[in-house]
Amino acid sequence: xxxxxxxVSDVGYEAVWRLFSELLPERYGIExxxxxxxxxxxxxxxxxxxxxxxxxxxIANPTTQVADIRGLADIAHExxxxxxxxxTFTPPPFYRPLYDGAxxxxxxxxxxxxxxxxxxxxxVIGDAGLVDRVRRDALVDVGGVISPxxxxxxxxxxxxxxxxxxxxxxxxxxxxRLLDADPRIxxxxxxxxxxxxxxxxxxxQFVGRGYGGMLAFALDGDADLQNTFVSQLGVITSAFSLGxxxxxxxxxxxxxxxxxxxxxxxxxxxxxxxxxxxxxDVDDLVADITTALERTLG
Numbered sequence: 001x002x003x004x005x006x007x008v009s010d011v012g013y014e015a016v017w018r019l020f021s022e023l024l025p026e027r028y029g030i031e032x033x034x035x036x037x038x039x040x041x042x043x044x045x046x047x048x049x050x051x052x053x054x055x056x057x058x059i060a061n062p063t064t065q066v067a068d069i070r071g072l073a074d075i076a077h078e079x080x081x082x083x084x085x086x087x088t089f090t091p092p093p094f095y096r097p098l099y100d101g102a103x104x105x106x107x108x109x110x111x112x113x114x115x116x117x118x119x120x121x122x123x124v125i126g127d128a129g130l131v132d133r134v135r136r137d138a139l140v141d142v143g144g145v146i147s148p149x150x151x152x153x154x155x156x157x158x159x160x161x162x163x164x165x166x167x168x169x170x171x172x173x174x175x176x177r178l179l180d181a182d183p184r185i186x187x188x189x190x191x192x193x194x195x196x197x198x199x200x201x202x203x204x205q206f207v208g209r210g211y212g213g214m215l216a217f218a219l220d221g222d223a224d225l226q227n228t229f230v231s232q233l234g235v236i237t238s239a240f241s242l243g244x245x246x247x248x249x250x251x252x253x254x255x256x257x258x259x260x261x262x263x264x265x266x267x268x269x270x271x272x273x274x275x276x277x278x279x280x281d282v283d284d285l286v287a288d289i290t291t292a293l294e295r296t297l298g
Contacts, residue, residue: 004031008033016086052081053082059214064215066191066205069205087102089242109121116153124138170210180195188217213242223271235288236289251274
């Protein structure tokens with residue numbers, strides 16, 4: 001309600017950033033503080049008496065920062081705040097934030113759970129009392145009801161989710177290691193790499209199930225070079241969205257929000273490439289990336 005305060009991760013999905021930085025404060029009088037959630041002291045410092053919620057993503061889009069869900073849940077509950085987690089990048093059965101203390105978990109069903117890029121939907125999961133409020137306010141009063149056909153497509157896709165996740169994650173790990181070993185690449189951000197700043201958190205939190213199907217990287221050059229590389233790809237498609245059967249890549253713009261000083265210089269200056277690894281044969285993906293690098297950089 002008006003006058004309430006929320007604490008939000010300073011990296012995450014652009015539309016969520018706009019929700020908390022523009023829509024909620026301007027229309028509803030709800031103020032947000034954006035903070036580096038990898039720093040518990042910073043999260044605690046951002047809390048106020050009127051703080052009602054802390055919101056994070058399990059793996060942040062697009063930077064791949066991994067949130068310590070259990071630790072953040074404890075901080076939220078110490079002050080009586082609701083802890084909400086967007087787990088789109090880490091769907092069940094891969095990870096269940098409710099077991100680590102989340103009060104509400106949000107999924108874009110459009111992504112991994114549907115898995116085919118042909119349906120639009122979302123889900124909020126958690127305590128019955130909280131979900132009933134969401135159902136009343138969002139579905140009855142606002143009208144965000146999924147269509148029957150979209151619901152059927154998502155249910156159809158969910159049947160193969162465990163098998164698809166294994167392929168997404170295994171291929172992403174292979175590609176991340178390939179890029180990390182290439183001196184022409186300025187940086188690679190993938191939680192499965194030992195040099196990722198949140199590798200230990202991801203290993204403990206996901207208990208060996210994998211590290212996700214998304215990675216961020218940049219060639220050692222400017223934004224034009226990144227886009228030239230994308231134009232040379234043949235198997236991987238240049239498009240937004242993620243979690244589909246097809247591998248999708250997009251150049252994330254050069255504008256960064258809070259916490260930019262923690263990103264590699266190439267990210268801050270030129271943005272980076274976000275790759276959602278699909279279900280194609282990993283050898284085909286490796287060949288596509290290798291060929292595009294040769295055509296771009298020689």
